[in-house]
Amino acid sequence: MQLTDLLNMDMGExxxxxxxxxxxxxxxxxxxxVDSPEDISIVGEDILVNDGCDWSIDHVEHCPDRGVNYMANNTExxxxMPLPPSP
Structure with missing residues (x-):
């Protein structure tokens, strides 16, 4: 089944x-x-991040001394996007 197949079905099907x-x-x-880790709304949880080439799992940490957010594994x-739910 392809997405285009759904377009050819009536609403009931x-x-x-x-x-x-x-x-x-x-x-x-x-x-x-995003332009920087400051733009990421999910802090302290693992997320999927893209550095322009590859996807990896990282998370944003907040530095209370400097008041900035940064990537825990230093990912650019x-x-x-959030991780998909576990089955």
């Missing part, structure tokens, strides 16, 4: 297909483009 297959898929948000971040 689409609804039936979604009900039968919803457990097979997890919808994920698009990655959020261009985009991020």
């Amino acid at each position: 689409v609804s039936d297909w979604l009900m039968e297959n919803a457990h097979k898929y997890h919808l994920q948000p698009k990655p959020t483009i 971040v261009e985009a991020y």
Whole structure:
């Protein structure tokens, strides 16, 4: 099944297909483009981060002395997204 196949179905068939297959898929948000770790809203939790070439798992830490956020593993971040839920 391809996404274009759903476009050729009537709404009843689409609804039936979604009900039968919803457990097979997890919808994920698009990655959020950022300029720095300061732009990342998830602090203290593992997230997927992209450095422009590869995806890796890292997390944002907050430095109370300097009042800034930074990447715990020093990843240069261009985009991020939350990790998918564990099954």
